[in-house]
Amino acid sequence: MDRIVKTILFNLTIFLFISCGNTPIEDLVIEESNNFTISDTVINHIQIPRDTLSVVFKLENDKVFFKIYESKIKNTIYFNIHDNENTSVEAARSVFNEIGGTLIEIQAQGKRLISFNSNKNIYKFDPNRIFSKNGIKKTLSACGRYSQNSHIIIQEFASFIVDSLLINAETIVTLHNNSNLRYSINSYKKDGKYEKDALKININPNHDPDDFFYVTDGNCFQLLKEKKYNAVLQDNKNVSDDGSLSINCSKMKIQYINVEAEHGHLREQIDMLLVLQEVLNKTNER
Numbered sequence: 001m002d003r004i005v006k007t008i009l010f011n012l013t014i015f016l017f018i019s020c021g022n023t024p025i026e027d028l029v030i031e032e033s034n035n036f037t038i039s040d041t042v043i044n045h046i047q048i049p050r051d052t053l054s055v056v057f058k059l060e061n062d063k064v065f066f067k068i069y070e071s072k073i074k075n076t077i078y079f080n081i082h083d084n085e086n087t088s089v090e091a092a093r094s095v096f097n098e099i100g101g102t103l104i105e106i107q108a109q110g111k112r113l114i115s116f117n118s119n120k121n122i123y124k125f126d127p128n129r130i131f132s133k134n135g136i137k138k139t140l141s142a143c144g145r146y147s148q149n150s151h152i153i154i155q156e157f158a159s160f161i162v163d164s165l166l167i168n169a170e171t172i173v174t175l176h177n178n179s180n181l182r183y184s185i186n187s188y189k190k191d192g193k194y195e196k197d198a199l200k201i202n203i204n205p206n207h208d209p210d211d212f213f214y215v216t217d218g219n220c221f222q223l224l225k226e227k228k229y230n231a232v233l234q235d236n237k238n239v240s241d242d243g244s245l246s247i248n249c250s251k252m253k254i255q256y257i258n259v260e261a262e263h264g265h266l267r268e269q270i271d272m273l274l275v276l277q278e279v280l281n282k283t284n285e286r
């Protein structure tokens, strides 16, 4: 047995089953893993290709699962953080053999927001607004209830994501879906809701405005522009800190790309992932 896995089994009393071959995903569970250092096990545990693991984070008595699929290439992490954005996961899974990397899928309550019970109160939050103190405060308040204790619980959850799940990532590709004609590339145009967060944008009128890339790296933006895709380059200096992962990544100097597509745009999102793979290969060459 792998030394690291052994250590975890002994020290952290978690139960770990690693799939190799065709073991059903449902059979693979790691329980009680709040202290689990995934960086040492999952990300580096690539001796068996296409491992599938599931880890659990406990928000008091409520559980959030992360399903993890791996292949040989380990430095790119594809990350789904909103549990209702399933087209994006389907897109990534269907081309996973081609794009490689590690795919992490959240499994909470099937909704964008996650809720949990604490001290007989229900708290809700947006898991992509928790990567700064301000963000946690804002999302809890906006979702109806804030307390110091709930803030601490969510802060631990955010640390688990950043310091364990994503720790070894050189590139983080987030997988999102949106609803028609709401959040789109147009949100970053002049007079758009998020105009100030964008340094540059590229719009291809032949593409649906809901299907676009949101990136933090200028080279990546340029290459996506050359491929004629809708793309936004985040203004890393002036972007307003709402607790999004993109802002945390730019602070940590980790390349971040959000592949954003409308719910149901499976074909489009698959194309985007394949184009992105070409772009990432090129940026890595530079």
Ligand SMILES: [Zn+2]
Binding pocket: 081, 082, 085, 175, 176, 177
């Ligand atoms: Zn999302």
